[in-house]
Amino acid sequence: MPTAPNLLLSGLRLLFAAVVIAMAAGPYFLDPTEVVIVTEFLSMLVLAIMWNLLAGYADIVTVGQHAFVGVGAYAFFGFSALAGLDPYSSIPLAGLVALIIAVPAMILVFRLRTAYLAIGTWVVAEVLMLVAGKLQAWGGGSGTSLPISIVLSLGRARNDRLAVIYWLAFALAAAAMFVTYFLLRSRIGVGLTAMRDNEEGAAAIGVNITRARILCFLGTAPFLGMAGAIITMQKLRIAPPASFSITDFTVFIIFNVVIGGIGSFEGPIIGTIVYFLLREYLSELGTWNLILLGTFSIVVILIERRGLWGLFRRLLADDIVPVAHKPTQPAVVSRRLSATES
Amino acid sequence: MLELASVSRAFGGLRVIDKVDFRLEPGEIVGILGPNGAGKTTLFNMIAGVLPPSGGRIVFENRDVTAMKAWDRCRLGIGRTYQIPKPFTHMSTFENVMVAAIHGGRSSMAQAKAEAGAILARTGLARHALTPAGQLALLDTKQLELAKALAVKPRLLLLDEIAGGLTEAECDVLLGTIADVYKSGVTIVWIEHVIHALRRLVTRLAVLSGGGFIAVGAPQEVLADQRVKEAYLGT
Ligand SMILES: Nc1ncnc2c1ncn2[C@@H]1O[C@H](COP(=O)(O)OP(=O)(O)OP(=O)(O)O)[C@@H](O)[C@H]1O
Numbered sequence: 247m248p249t250a251p252n253l254l255l256s257g258l259r260l261l262f263a264a265v266v267i268a269m270a271a272g273p274y275f276l277d278p279t280e281v282v283i284v285t286e287f288l289s290m291l292v293l294a295i296m297w298n299l300l301a302g303y304a305d306i307v308t309v310g311q312h313a314f315v316g317v318g319a320y321a322f323f324g325f326s327a328l329a330g331l332d333p334y335s336s337i338p339l340a341g342l343v344a345l346i347i348a349v350p351a352m353i354l355v356f357r358l359r360t361a362y363l364a365i366g367t368w369v370v371a372e373v374l375m376l377v378a379g380k381l382q383a384w385g386g387g388s389g390t391s392l393p394i395s396i397v398l399s400l401g402r403a404r405n406d407r408l409a410v411i412y413w414l415a416f417a418l419a420a421a422a423m424f425v426t427y428f429l430l431r432s433r434i435g436v437g438l439t440a441m442r443d444n445e446e447g448a449a450a451i452g453v454n455i456t457r458a459r460i461l462c463f464l465g466t467a468p469f470l471g472m473a474g475a476i477i478t479m480q481k482l483r484i485a486p487p488a489s490f491s492i493t494d495f496t497v498f499i500i501f502n503v504v505i506g507g508i509g510s511f512e513g514p515i516i517g518t519i520v521y522f523l524l525r526e527y528l529s530e531l532g533t534w535n536l537i538l539l540g541t542f543s544i545v546v547i548l549i550e551r552r553g554l555w556g557l558f559r560r561l562l563a564d565d566i567v568p569v570a571h572k573p574t575q576p577a578v579v580s581r582r583l584s585a586t587e588s
Numbered sequence: 589m590l591e592l593a594s595v596s597r598a599f600g601g602l603r604v605i606d607k608v609d610f611r612l613e614p615g616e617i618v619g620i621l622g623p624n625g626a627g628k629t630t631l632f633n634m635i636a637g638v639l640p641p642s643g644g645r646i647v648f649e650n651r652d653v654t655a656m657k658a659w660d661r662c663r664l665g666i667g668r669t670y671q672i673p674k675p676f677t678h679m680s681t682f683e684n685v686m687v688a689a690i691h692g693g694r695s696s697m698a699q700a701k702a703e704a705g706a707i708l709a710r711t712g713l714a715r716h717a718l719t720p721a722g723q724l725a726l727l728d729t730k731q732l733e734l735a736k737a738l739a740v741k742p743r744l745l746l747l748d749e750i751a752g753g754l755t756e757a758e759c760d761v762l763l764g765t766i767a768d769v770y771k772s773g774v775t776i777v778w779i780e781h782v783i784h785a786l787r788r789l790v791t792r793l794a795v796l797s798g799g800g801f802i803a804v805g806a807p808q809e810v811l812a813d814q815r816v817k818e819a820y821l822g823t
């Protein structure tokens with residue numbers, strides 16, 4: 247019997263699928279300005295998904311996530327512009343470098359908890375940015391542009407290049423969603439979800455908290471690094487403050503996830519959409535944008551800790567992307583049916 | 589099975605548990621009594637690995653687990669319920685139990701689902717299978733604590749006040765469940781203020797007061813002990 251909430255749910259699932267399919271074909275029907283904006287949206291989405299995994303599930307509230315974006319950007323420049331590798335293979339290599347840097351960063355940061363951990367991640371990011379500014383081959387403190395040859399290797403015409411970068415960002419965002427979905431459905435993922443709800447309770451039923459944290463920290467780093475590489479392709483240059491931008495790659499991301507709904511699959515997606523809508527329609531606000539988003543996220547968290555998705559979810563029978571496991575036991579189902587009949 | 593050797597725990601200057609020695613044999617079901625704030629829960633927290641002792645050793649099945657993490661102790665066979673329930677509020681009741689079966693019980697995903705279904709039926713939670721655990725009534729969250737603890741397939745089960753607030757009939761059902769678990773070979777330590785429930789099942793009683801056990805032994809003897817009457821029963 248299709249009830250109203252179930253109809254709404256089916257509608258949303260259809261809409262989600264339709265939008266994903268339409269986005270895959272984006273460059274065929276969007277104009278170049280729109281292609282650029284959606285590419286940016288997809289990169290931001292990857293960052294939001296990763297921050298949500300860390301802060302929303304593994305309780306690693308990092309404010310230094312821009313470190314790995316910057317490392318990815320600089321590594322990408324190194325492999326493509328300096329070492330002469332083709333830009334496409336430079337992307338996964340940039341992810342690999344981010345992963346390698348994540349290991350010592352993790353050992354340092356994991357000695358700390360809560361507020362100290364946040365400060366620790368920020369310090370690590372600042373140090374990495376300062377180091378990046380010392381790299382003369384990367385243009386030192388003022389940074390440098392991607393060589394024309396690399397830009398042209400992505401496509402002769404500007405629109406072709408924009409389409410290529412768009413599809414790279416689309417592929418990365420799709421991969422991020424796939425990986426997150428299958429992670430959350432996995433044995434480790436159900437443990438992470440339990441950690442999200444009650445860490446001590448999760449430890450008491452056998453969830454290895456430390457291992458789950460390590461996995462999340464190391465698993466998100468390559469995605470952040472690859473996002474940094476794609477952002478560099480789009481911006482066409484690297485520079486310490488821009489490639490390691492705490493505002494763009496961490497602060498806005500935190501606002502987005504908090505507004506959308508921390509600790510859910512849908513939250514970072516909704517938050518990033520809200521952010522782009524606000525930005526496109528309220529662009530004349532300038533720096534007020536940041537203040538507005540900050541205030542908005544505080545208001546949202548005061549009303550519902552789990553953000554807009556937490557509010558909206560009350561109207562629905564299930565998640566749009568169902569990550570939860572359902573009973574398969576016929577006994578459970580039949581008991582439930584008899585309970586509702588009586 | 590379990591041995592506490594001179595275990596202590598202080599909070600600030602307050603010595604809640606002071607050099608406690610205790611031996612638990614396999615196949616026992618021991619009841620723990622004691623006034624509020626005596627340190628009963630603190631004792632469980634040290635056995636389960638939530639709180640490190642300030643001194644002493646904890647040995648489980650001939651392994652020193654004093655420094656072992658809570659999740660490793662759980663996988664070794666120590667299951668516990670929380671006096672103040674710790675449900676995974678945004679997961680369904682079914683998933684709460686399933687995740688315990690997967691991690692603590694080391695079951696495969698398919699196995700864990702089957703086990704969770706069976707345990708929910710056993711603990712009277714089947715009709716709440718799809719309810720988010722955060723929406724359960726308090727008594728149901730206490731049943732869920734038991735369900736999660738059973739799902740980790742414990743050899744030693746620590747129960748912290750799960751009978752409080754139950755009606756006579758509900759209490760009988762709970763006693764039946766615990767008796768079944770005990771008969772299946774699980775050693776049990778049970779903290780409970782509901783004495784009439786305790787004495788129907790336990791093989792030994794231990795009374796904690798003033799930082800240590802003031803009486804340990806057969807239920808009738810312990811309840812008849814003059815110090816126990818003074819410290820706990822207030823007579
Ligand atoms: N984590 C903690 N930090 C500080 N003090 C604590 C902590 N845990 C327990 N205490 C204190 O230790 C004492 C013993 O507490 P505990 O919860 O172990 O008592 P209990 O015997 O379980 O009591 P009840 O019958 O009320 O459950 C209390 O005074 C309590 O305030």
Ligand SMILES: [Mg+2]
Pocket residue numbers: 628629630671748
């Ligand atoms: Mg207690």
